[in-house]
Each structure stands twice: as C-alpha cells, then as structure tokens.
Amino acid sequence: MKIKSHIWWCSVFSILIIGIVLHLQFGSSSIGIIQAFQEEQAAFIFRQVRIPRLLMALVSGAAISISGLLMQTMFRNPIAGPYVLGVSSGAGLGVALSILGGSLFSALGFVQLSTFFSFPITETIAAILGALVLLFCITILSSRLRDGASLLIIGLMIGMAVSALVSIMQLYGSEGEVRRFVLWGMGSLAGVTNSDLVFIIPICLACFIASFLLHKRLDLMLLGEEDAEAVGLNIKQTRYSIIAIAGILAGIVTAYAGPIGFVGIAVPHLCRVTLKTSSHNILVPASILLGCTFLVYCDLLSKLPGLELTLPLNAVTALIGAPIVIRYMLRSQKWFV
Amino acid sequence: MSKFILCCSFFVASLLFVSCFPSSEQATKTIPLPKSTFVDSAYFDFAKHIEIAEYSNYFIIKTGTQLEHEYIVVSDSYKLPDSLSSYTRIPYPVKNIACMSTTQVGLIEFIGLANKIAGIANSKYVYSDVIQQRIKEDLITNLDQQDLESWIKADIDLVLLSDPQAAFQEKLQALGIASLIMPEYLESHPLGRAEWHVIFDYLTDDYSNNRQNWAEVISLYELLAKKASEIKTKPSVMTGLPYKGTWYMPGGDGYLAQLIEDAGGNYIYSKSQGTKSMSLDLEAVINTCDTAQFWINPGTATSLQEIQAADSRLANLRPFQDSLIYNASKRQSASGGYDLYESGVARPDLLLQDLIKFLHFNDDRLQYFERLN
Numbered sequence: 001m002k003i004k005s006h007i008w009w010c011s012v013f014s015i016l017i018i019g020i021v022l023h024l025q026f027g028s029s030s031i032g033i034i035q036a037f038q039e040e041q042a043a044f045i046f047r048q049v050r051i052p053r054l055l056m057a058l059v060s061g062a063a064i065s066i067s068g069l070l071m072q073t074m075f076r077n078p079i080a081g082p083y084v085l086g087v088s089s090g091a092g093l094g095v096a097l098s099i100l101g102g103s104l105f106s107a108l109g110f111v112q113l114s115t116f117f118s119f120p121i122t123e124t125i126a127a128i129l130g131a132l133v134l135l136f137c138i139t140i141l142s143s144r145l146r147d148g149a150s151l152l153i154i155g156l157m158i159g160m161a162v163s164a165l166v167s168i169m170q171l172y173g174s175e176g177e178v179r180r181f182v183l184w185g186m187g188s189l190a191g192v193t194n195s196d197l198v199f200i201i202p203i204c205l206a207c208f209i210a211s212f213l214l215h216k217r218l219d220l221m222l223l224g225e226e227d228a229e230a231v232g233l234n235i236k237q238t239r240y241s242i243i244a245i246a247g248i249l250a251g252i253v254t255a256y257a258g259p260i261g262f263v264g265i266a267v268p269h270l271c272r273v274t275l276k277t278s279s280h281n282i283l284v285p286a287s288i289l290l291g292c293t294f295l296v297y298c299d300l301l302s303k304l305p306g307l308e309l310t311l312p313l314n315a316v317t318a319l320i321g322a323p324i325v326i327r328y329m330l331r332s333q334k335w336f337v
Numbered sequence: 338m339s340k341f342i343l344c345c346s347f348f349v350a351s352l353l354f355v356s357c358f359p360s361s362e363q364a365t366k367t368i369p370l371p372k373s374t375f376v377d378s379a380y381f382d383f384a385k386h387i388e389i390a391e392y393s394n395y396f397i398i399k400t401g402t403q404l405e406h407e408y409i410v411v412s413d414s415y416k417l418p419d420s421l422s423s424y425t426r427i428p429y430p431v432k433n434i435a436c437m438s439t440t441q442v443g444l445i446e447f448i449g450l451a452n453k454i455a456g457i458a459n460s461k462y463v464y465s466d467v468i469q470q471r472i473k474e475d476l477i478t479n480l481d482q483q484d485l486e487s488w489i490k491a492d493i494d495l496v497l498l499s500d501p502q503a504a505f506q507e508k509l510q511a512l513g514i515a516s517l518i519m520p521e522y523l524e525s526h527p528l529g530r531a532e533w534h535v536i537f538d539y540l541t542d543d544y545s546n547n548r549q550n551w552a553e554v555i556s557l558y559e560l561l562a563k564k565a566s567e568i569k570t571k572p573s574v575m576t577g578l579p580y581k582g583t584w585y586m587p588g589g590d591g592y593l594a595q596l597i598e599d600a601g602g603n604y605i606y607s608k609s610q611g612t613k614s615m616s617l618d619l620e621a622v623i624n625t626c627d628t629a630q631f632w633i634n635p636g637t638a639t640s641l642q643e644i645q646a647a648d649s650r651l652a653n654l655r656p657f658q659d660s661l662i663y664n665a666s667k668r669q670s671a672s673g674g675y676d677l678y679e680s681g682v683a684r685p686d687l688l689l690q691d692l693i694k695f696l697h698f699n700d701d702r703l704q705y706f707e708r709l710n
C-alpha cells in the first residue's frame with residue numbers, strides 16, 4: 001500500500017486545495033466566490049461565515065489528528081485517540097458543567113454553588129480543563145497497566161462514567177440548556193467566529209510546532225519506556241509535554257466545534273499505512289495535511305450545499321471515515337509499521 | 338338397607354346443597370350491557386389533530402397528525418367489547434392529571450380545572466401564581482421520569498405527553514397509569530392549538546363553564562386579524578436564535594407563522610413546509626433574513642447584548658441594528674418559565690394583539706412581549 005512519498009504529498013495537497021475552493025464556493029446559501037467581490041451581503045457572509053468556518057475546518061482537522069497521533073504514540077496503542085480514550089468526554093464534561101452545572105447544583109440544594117456556574121465561565125476553559133484532567137488520569141493509570149487493551153477498557157469506563165455524570169446533569173437541566181448541550185454534542189463548525197479564531201489559531205499553531213519539535217522523542221517513545229530511557233529520553237517530561245499538547249488541542253476543538261469523532265483515530269493511521277513510516281518528522285506534518293483535507297470535505301458535506309439545512313459534523317466524519325479506514329485495514333492488515 | 342338409603346340421602350342432600358351456590362364461572366359472569374350508541378362528536382373549528390366522538394357509554398378520542406393515537410375514555414366498571422380492545426383505555430373520570438409540558442398547564446388552567454393537576458414535570462418552570470401556590474401547598478407534585486415512586490404517591494391516573502415515549506409509557510402502564518399523546522403544538526393555527534382545551538371536558542366530569550371565555554377569545558382574535566389584514570404594510574419577521582451555527586426556525590405551516598400572518602406580518606420562512614422547526618445553517622438564515630424588519634422570540638435572550646454574546650455576527654442583522662427585537666420575556670418567572678408557553682397557548686388573541694401593536698403601531702405597551710435594549 002506504499003505510495004511514493006512525493007506523490008502522496010502532491011496528491012493530498014491538491015485535493016486540499018480543491019476542497020478549499022469548493023468549501024468557499026458552496027454553502028447553504030446560493031452565494032458564490034465571484035459574488036463576494038460584487039455584493040455587500042455576499043462579502044459579509046464570506047468574511048464572517050464561510051472563511052471562519054473554513055479556517056476552523058482546517059485547524060480542527062489538523063488539531064484532532066495531531067492529538068490522536070500523540071496519544072497513539074504515547075500509549076503505543078493504535079486505536080488510542082481523543083474520542084476513544086474519553087478525552088473528548090472529559091471536554092464534554094467541562095462543557096456540560098458550564099451549561100448544565102447551575103441547574104444541577106440548584107436542584108441538589110447547593111444554591112451557592114449553583115450561582116458559581118452563573119458566572120461567565122467560558123465553555124472553552126471548562127472543556128480544556130476537562131480534557132487535561134481526563135488525559136492526566138488516563139496517563140497515571142496507564143503507567144500501572146501492562147497492555148494496551150486494558151488501557152482502552154479503562155478509557156471506555158472513564159468515558160462511560162463521564163457520560164453518566166452528564167446524563168444526571170441533563171436530567172436536572174432546563175429544556176433550553178439540554179437542547180444547547182445536545183446541539184453542542186452533534187458537532188458543528190458554523191458557530192465559530194473570527195474573534196474565536198484569534199484565540200484558537202495561535203494556540204493550535206503553537207501546539208503543532210511543539211509537536212513537530214517533539215518528533216525525535218516521539219520516535220523514541222515507540223521503542224517502549226525502558227528502551228527509550230536507556231537511550232537517554234526523559235520519559236516523565238516527554239509524557240507531560242504530550243499530555244499538555246494533546247489535551248489542549250482536543251479540548252479547544254471540542255469546546256468550539258463539539259466532539260468530532262473518528263478523525264483522531266483515522267487520520268494518523270491513514271498516514272502511517274499510506275506513507276509506510278513511523279517517523280514523526282513525517283507523520284506530524286502528514287497528519288496535519290490529511291486532517292485538514294479530511295475535515296474540509298466532511299464539513300462541505302455537512303453544509304448540504306444548495307439546501308438551507310445542515311447535518312451534524314460528527315455523523316458525517318463517521319459515515320465518511322469508517323469505510324475508508326476499514327478498507328485500508330483490510331488491505332494493509334497492519335497498524336504500526 | 339337403611340344405611341344405603343341414608344348414604345343416598347346424604348349424597349343427594351350434598352348435591353342439592355352444592356348446587357345452591359353458583360359456580361365460580363357463573364359468579365364472575367357480567368351481565369351484558371346494552372350496546373353503546375353514538376351520541377355526538379365534538380366539533381373543532383380550528384384544531385385538526387384531534388377528534389372526539391361521544392357514545393352512550395364512553396368517549397373515543399383520536400389525536401395526532403394522522404389521528405393515529407386512539408383512546409377510549411370509559412369508567413372502570415364498563416367491560417369493553419373486543420371490537421374496542423385496540424384502543425388505549427383511559428379511566429373516566431380522570432381525577433389526577435400529570436402534565437409533562439407547561440403548555441398543557443396553560444390549557445387546563447384556562448378551562449378552570451387547575452385542581453385536576455396533581456403533578457408537573459419540571460414544575461419550577463411554571464409561571465402561573467395559582468399553580469405555584471398549589472405546588473407550595475403540596476397539592477401538586479414535581480414529577481421526575483426516573484422516580485416512578487413520586488408518580489404513585491401523587492396518585493396520577495393520566496399523563497399528558499407531547500410526543501410518544503414508548504419505554505416510559507410502558508412503565509406507566511405497568512403502574513396502571515394511562516398516558517395520552519397531546520401534540521397540540523403541531524396545529525397550524527394558534528386558535529387550533531388553544532382549542533385543545535376542549536379535550537378536558539371529555540376527560541373529567543367537571544364540565545367547564547368556560548364556553549363564554551373561549552367564544553370571546555375567538556371573537557377577539559378574528560376581529561384583530563381582520564383589522565390587521567386591512568393594513569397595507571406587511572413588515573417581514575424572523576424568529577429564533579442560533580446555537581453553534583444551527584438555527585431552529587419554525588416551519589411555514591406552523592402556528593407561529595399563522596400568528597405572524599394574522600398580525601399583518603410576513604414571516605420570512607412562510608413558504609417552507611411543515612409545522613415542526615427546521616434546523617437551518619447559520620449562513621442560510623443570515624442570507625435569507627437580510628430583509629427582515631422585526632425579530633421575535635430570540636431564545637432566552639433578554640437584551641441585545643445577550644444576542645451579540647451568543648454570536649457576534651447577529652449584530653449585523655437589520656432588526657438588531659434598528660433595535661426591533663421583541664421577546665416574550667415580559668412574563669417570565671424567576672426560574673425562567675415563560676408565560677408565553679403557558680397562558681399564551683390558551684390566549685392567542687392576546688399574543689396577536691401584542692404583535693399587531695409592535696409590528697404596525699410602534700406601541701410597546703404589551704402583555705407578553707417586550708422590546709430588547
């Protein structure tokens with residue numbers, strides 16, 4: 001399944017450029033690129049809706065992919081990812097607390113605590129904290145486990161426990177709050193504004209650069225902790241760096257766009273399988289490029305061009321991504337190279 | 338020989354003694370009631386998703402867009418014939434009603450049967466002072482779907498549901514509690530939605546004396562609609578508030594679209610089909626609502642600042658720039674319950690009056706709505 005490296009980069013890059021053009025040209029309104037230069041209303045929609053949405057698709061596709069790649073490397077587990085390990089659930093818990101926490105504590109009689117949630121704690125901060133706490137817990141538990149399967153089961157259990165807490169909060173939330181949380185859970189890039197991107201893009205870019213700078217350490221992590229330590233790797237420091245980067249990336253995207261499943265697992269795999277490498281100086285930029293491409297096309301479909309309606313992004317990523325990964329799985333039969 | 342005669346006599350006497358009592362089968366055999374005959378059917382002027390037929394021994398109620406939910410309201414002592422066994426049985430008269438939505442509370446209160454409400458889900462969102470007082474006095478229980486004990490304690494005999502919930506209805510059935518699907522929100526006319534109050538005349542034995550009030554509601558609504566139709570300008574109206582880029586907009590066949598039209602307005606999505614809300618993309622709504630002059634019901638927002646905080650791009654819409662945004666937050670309880678979704682359901686005439694006032698006369702002396710600043 002090896003594709004020559006330069007062909008891979010050129011093909012994916014070309015597909016991405018086409019995707020960007022299509023994403024800008026087609027939306028839920030009939031406005032096209034040319035009209036953006038002619039009409040004031042069209043220009044507003046381009047500046048304020050389509051371009052921020054496209055940028056968010058590019059950034060979040062790359063962010064979730066890198067987050068998945070880092071987790072897979074750290075846990076040396078091919079199906080680790082923000083969604084599978086419950087990190088997205090942690091971010092979800094943070095968002096649930098910021099949306100539904102007030103009603104829950106009010107119902108339980110903790111009125112003073114409920115007023116705390118009426119302060120404008122942003123969903124973003126809550127989501128990042130939730131993701132980091134969950135990832136930290138999983139990392140501590142992973143050091144006590146011998147095999148990857150147990151880790152995934154623990155991730156699943158933590159995810160279920162978090163879901164249970166969220167269910168309790170939903171039970172006590174008002175109709176409006178529950179609806180807001182359900183909508184958030186479906187995933188959408190349409191709610192992101194230019195002012196949000198001023199916050200999101202620099203943080204994500206810093207994380208991308210940091211993850212690229214970690215590439216040698218990430219390669220050593222694949223040897224296993226003992227061997228990596230034997231060749232001089234500071235395991236503890238590397239782990240914390242990975243947790244911080246993966247947690248921030250997963251948390252920030254989940255806060256603004258909702259939990260986007262599948263991308264975090266699928267994209268790093270596709271990169272490994274198609275490029276036949278485990279070297280992170282290739283995998284990091286490759287995951288960024290393929291992640292961007294994948295999410296740009298998924299979001300293009302979720303916009304349902306020509307119709308005014310919209311589809312949940314989460315559903316689209318799974319429906320498109322699952323067959324692709326299954327196909328590659330069946331053809332390659334290998335996860336790590 | 339005498340022993341034989343004695344034994345035979347004892348045997349015959351025993352038989353006679355036993356035969357004096359009816360067999361268990363005979364004991365439970367009910368005397369067939371006279372065949373129930375059709376008496377009348379309730380006439381609905383506006384409501385389309387409900388039908389009620391009155392028979393001599395029971396009422397047949399059908400609800401739903403296809404009238405697919407069928408109920409028979411009958412006293413417990415009446416044995417249903419096989420031909421009616423497919424109907425869901427509701428015991429007559431219903432004494433303790435549970436409301437799963439505040440819209441049902443509004444209709445019941447309108448008809449003067451607040452004393453029949455024994456339980457409400459999320460009762461803190463009820464606006465009505467009368468109902469809140471009854472909650473304080475423990476005459477109404479706050480019901481939780483997960484805590485079925487509270488349903489038994491409240492002695493509920495009928496639950497009103499907005500939509501079918503199979504698993505929950507099964508649990509209720511096991512507890513001997515009947516449930517009735519009441520999709521009044523799918524009516525395409527505000528008066529049709531309000532007209533659903535008639536159902537309670539047939540469920541309870543307290544015939545309301547509210548006929549006069551209802552006639553006045555219809556009369557005022559029709560008068561206002563007629564006056565509004567004579568106004569030549571038709572301001573365009575948009576509604577709702579997006580969350581994370583998805584905008585729920587009521588369908589063009591829904592009661593809100595009709596209310597706007599009757600108020601002499603032009604609902605931006607009046608040509609869309611269906612009575613339910615559509616999930617629209619933010620971009621499409623911004624583009625379509627470019628011409629909107631008024632904006633009503635922007636979610637839970639009570640100020641322009643809150644709308645801008647929800648999504649800064651909304652500040653570019655014309656109603657925002659002209660400060661022509663109205664929300665039904667004037668009658669809102671401290672816990673966030675809107676009277677629009679309670680008494681407003683039963684009083685569409687008052688809602689119409691408010692709409693006409695601000696759409697055409699720039700009059701902000703309103704009952705339900707207030708202008709956001």
